[in-house]
Amino acid sequence: MKQGVLTHGCVRLLLSKGHSCYRPRRTGERERKSVRGCIVDANLSVLNLVIVKKGEKDIPGLTDTTVPRRLGPKRASRIRKLFNLSKEDDLLRRLRQEIL
Secondary structure (H helix, E strand, O other): OOOOOOOOOOOEEOOOOOOOOOHHHHHHHOOEEEEEOOOOOOOOOOOOOOOOOOOOOOOOOOOOOOOOOOOOOOOOOHHHHHHHHOOOOOHHHHHHHHHH
């Protein structure tokens, strides 16, 4: 799907350097390629989306559940931030207590 192509099907465009979907092999080379327009149609089988802003209602199966993080932070400053520790606290002793 190419931004700026206002159709729902495929069109053949003459693409040059600077266009998305194309990387020229030589200087000044242009190529005619088939690209899909930016309008969503029923012919699309998969559409990848990113949620930018949370709305009023939850989307069932997508935004109604929270998945806990599998791994914790590695950097000492971020571990201190997670457990609300100061710089004077012994970080290794605190981590051993949390693990055991």
